[in-house]
Amino acid sequence: MLERMRTRETRFVEILHRALRSSPNNPYRRLLGCAGAEEGDVRSVALKDGLEAALEKLHQAGVFITWEEFKGRAPARRGGQTFQFQESQFDNPLTRIHFVGSSGGSSGQPVRVKVDLEFQAESAANWGVWFDEQGWAGRPLVFWTPTHTGLANRYLMCAKIGYRYVKWFAMADMRTPMDRLRSGAVHWLSQLVLGFPPAEPADLEHADRVLAYLAGMVEQGEKPLINTSPSAAARLCQRAVELGRPLEGASFLLGAEPVTPERRASMEASGARCCPTYGTSETGWVGAQFEGAQEHDEVHVFRDSYAVLPRALHGDGAAGPRAILFTSLVRAAPKVLINVELGDSAYLQRVDGTRPARAFGYDLTLHTIRSFRKLTAFGVTLAVADLYPILESELPSRFGGQVGDYQLVETQDGNGESSLELRVDPRLGKLNEAAITEALFRAISEKRSYYGFMTEMIRTAGALKVERKPPECTAAGKALPVMPAPARTKTG
Numbered sequence: 028m029l030e031r032m033r034t035r036e037t038r039f040v041e042i043l044h045r046a047l048r049s050s051p052n053n054p055y056r057r058l059l060g061c062a063g064a065e066e067g068d069v070r071s072v073a074l075k076d077g078l079e080a081a082l083e084k085l086h087q088a089g090v091f092i093t094w095e096e097f098k099g100r101a102p103a104r105r106g107g108q109t110f111q112f113q114e115s116q117f118d119n120p121l122t123r124i125h126f127v128g129s130s131g132g133s134s135g136q137p138v139r140v141k142v143d144l145e146f147q148a149e150s151a152a153n154w155g156v157w158f159d160e161q162g163w164a165g166r167p168l169v170f171w172t173p174t175h176t177g178l179a180n181r182y183l184m185c186a187k188i189g190y191r192y193v194k195w196f197a198m199a200d201m202r203t204p205m206d207r208l209r210s211g212a213v214h215w216l217s218q219l220v221l222g223f224p225p226a227e228p229a230d231l232e233h234a235d236r237v238l239a240y241l242a243g244m245v246e247q248g249e250k251p252l253i254n255t256s257p258s259a260a261a262r263l264c265q266r267a268v269e270l271g272r273p274l275e276g277a278s279f280l281l282g283a284e285p286v287t288p289e290r291r292a293s294m295e296a297s298g299a300r301c302c303p304t305y306g307t308s309e310t311g312w313v314g315a316q317f318e319g320a321q322e323h324d325e326v327h328v329f330r331d332s333y334a335v336l337p338r339a340l341h342g343d344g345a346a347g348p349r350a351i352l353f354t355s356l357v358r359a360a361p362k363v364l365i366n367v368e369l370g371d372s373a374y375l376q377r378v379d380g381t382r383p384a385r386a387f388g389y390d391l392t393l394h395t396i397r398s399f400r401k402l403t404a405f406g407v408t409l410a411v412a413d414l415y416p417i418l419e420s421e422l423p424s425r426f427g428g429q430v431g432d433y434q435l436v437e438t439q440d441g442n443g444e445s446s447l448e449l450r451v452d453p454r455l456g457k458l459n460e461a462a463i464t465e466a467l468f469r470a471i472s473e474k475r476s477y478y479g480f481m482t483e484m485i486r487t488a489g490a491l492k493v494e495r496k497p498p499e500c501t502a503a504g505k506a507l508p509v510m511p512a513p514a515r516t517k518t519g
Contacts, residue, residue: 028152031331031356032388036073038356039081039334043069046363049120054092054103054112055365061105062088078334082354082366086336091352091366092117117362122146126176126213145359147180150311151187153329156387157315158188161302163252163278167244168192171237171255171263173199173480174226176210177308179217181254186221190252196229196237198259199484203476231488234263235270242272250276256283257303258488261290264297274299282306283408285397286324305396307369309362310353314393317383322374322394327383330391332357337375338368348372348395371398402437402447402511409471409481411509417470418508426463428455434498435467436510446490453495460493467491 031038047056047066059065062085073081085091092112095101099113122143158164168190172178174197182192201207218225229236241263244251253260260279267274275298286303294301305326306312313333314326328335333356337349350372355364373393384390402409418433432452449467451458468486472479485491499510 028156028331028387031152035331035334035356036078036081038358039078039354040070040073042356042358042363043365045120046365050116052116054110054116055090055363057110058090058103058105061108061110062090064088064090078354079336082334082336082352086338086352086366091338092368094368094370097367097369117364117367119143119360119363122359122361126179127209141361142177142180143359143361144183146311146357146361147184148187149357149359150332151184153312153332154184154315155188157317158190160317160383161278163190166278167194167249167251169241169251169253170195170226171198171229171253171259173197173484174201174210174214175206175477176213178210179213180311182223183217191221192223194224194240195226196240197226198230198255199480199487200228201477201480203479206477231259231262231484234259234266238263238266238270238272241274241277242267245274245276250278252278252280254280254282257281257286257290258284258490260299260301261293262488264294264299267297267299273297278302280304282312288323291323305393307353307371309367309369310355310364311357311360313353314389317381317389319381320392322392324396325392325394326396327378327381327389328391328393330388335375335391335393336366348374348397351375351393371396373397398511402435402509409478411511413474413478414471414509417467417474421470422463422466425466426455426458428452431498431508434508434510436499446492447485449491449493450496450498451493452497463493464491 043055044066046053047059050056059069064085069081069085072084089105092103093101096103096112097114097117099111103110103112118141122141123145124141125144126142168185170178170182170192172181172195182195185192201210214226217223241251241253255263257279260281264274277298278300279294280302282304286301291301301323302316303324303326304312304315306314310333312329313335314328316324316326334354336352336354338352339349350368352366352368353364354366355362373396376392376394377390378384378392379390381390398408402411402414414435418435422433423429428451432455434450436448436450438446438448449463451460451463468482468491472482
């Protein structure tokens with residue numbers, strides 16, 4: 028990992044060279060041409076001034092990709108020219124396909140992620156540093172997650188650094204036969220080769236089963252590590268407090284959705300530690316929280332593997348959060364990412380004095396990380412773009428009303444419990460709320476094959492409620508069909 032820190036610029040130059048040679052229509056080749064720049068120009072700036080300086084100059088020259096452009100949803104317009112890209116054009120040409128996973132639905136497209144096991148081996152170094160810094164050696168590892176194929180990436184990476192899971196509670200199974208077959212085959216083979224136990228069913232309604240296992244470990248003097256979503260962890264810890272079964276010494280390794288102050292407080296009330304990570308389907312694991320964090324969800328970026336630049340969000344002032352532009356430095360990564368926005372925003376801060384900065388060069392942190400293109404609840408991610416036609420057309424056509432009468436809002440209660448609120452304008456009169464809820468679930472599940480198990484998780488968790496009130500407006504006075512949870516303005 029330290030060697031990778033020393034070679035950031037040369038690896039970036041290598042990745043750019045490989046991308047430009049992959050195809051005459053490569054997106055980066057076309058954007059560089061539009062900017063009047065050549066590969067040699069970028070190489071010179073990167074090796075002389077540093078990687079971030081080169082990426083900033085590229086960004087200023089128009090060499091960046093927005094989320095909509097990356098997903099093929101909007102054309103890229105630069106310098107009077109217009110380009111239409113597709114996500115497949117960003118595939119790493121040297122990636123070997125050992126198995127295929129799903130992106131998890133955040134993109135709104137049925138995207139399959141090509142998994143090269145070398146990528147997991149490269150990424151494991153970052154988690155190895157994180158685990159060692161936390162002093163977790165010898166502690167048992169438990170998973171409470173869905174059974175999607177991508178979960179194999181997680182436990183294989185942990186196994187690579189010497190952490191073999193002892194229990195896997197399956198929060199939800201895949202809904203379609205093909206997805207069940209794919210995930211079943213990958214997990215069966217991994218478990219057979221590595222001697223791992225199979226997953227045991229335990230959905231959100233059976234959280235007490237998971238709690239009993241973890242509390243039993245704690246009572247026997249063990250300190251388990253539990254990988255799950257923040258929503259599920261918060262619910263589990265609230266239940267632990269209610270039943271008087273503290274989880275003192277347990278640590279929750281969290282990802283897939285925001286770690287809010289309320290969720291963190293719920294976990295810590297049970298005696299457990301809250302340990303956020305951050306990553307995306309397209310990047311893998313970007314960062315994790317180390318000791319001494321100043322913010323509830325603060326993570327140090329693994330700078331040997333990623334470069335991160337801020338990009339202004341529309342209408343935000345200088346003190347607001349910024350969209351994140353990613354550049355991957357991992358040779359076996361599934362995507363070639365150079366200044367690519369993936370729908371998330373955060374506050375960025377340099378922290379030169381921290382232990383990770385001094386020891387490893389991890390001197391950049393992100394906090395108050397939010398998805399501004401997606402809704403999340405209990406580890407489930409739904410693309411905003413997929414929800415618009417349901418709320419603006421399908422529900423009004425069936426139950427009455429028009430555009431602006433239905434709105435889906437992401438909310439959290441004081442304990443960090445995640446939920447989705449479907450607001451229906453009271454002016455529509457008396458309506459069958461149960462029928463509206465069922466229609467919404469059905470419409471979402473029909474959008475994408477993998478949305479089926481996601482909507483079932485939301486239903487099981489009771490995480491959707493109907494409220495008869497006018498739609499919420501943005502600060503600019505707009506009533507959007509979907510309102511993701513806002514990033515909190517930093518105070519204090």
